[in-house]
Amino acid sequence: MPAILGIASVLLGLVLILADEHVSRAVWRRAEEPEAGSTSVRMLGLILFVAGGVALITWQP
Numbered sequence: 001m002p003a004i005l006g007i008a009s010v011l012l013g014l015v016l017i018l019a020d021e022h023v024s025r026a027v028w029r030r031a032e033e034p035e036a037g038s039t040s041v042r043m044l045g046l047i048l049f050v051a052g053g054v055a056l057i058t059w060q061p
Contacts, residue, residue: 005052006053006055008052010048011052013044013047013048013052016044016045016048017049018045
């Protein structure tokens with residue numbers, strides 16, 4: 001189970017990193033600065049990507 005969560009976290013983080021502007025436009029439609037939303041989505045993606053990688057590294061069957 002931890003391996004599945006780690007892989008899901010890595011994949012979700014990668015998607016958020018690569019599609020930060022699209023996710024930002026969909027979530028924060030009325031934001032004054034579109035870059036602020038895309039930066040927060042990118043940071044969330046980085047956090048999930050690193051956390052998923054650490055979970056996969058520390059997982060032992």
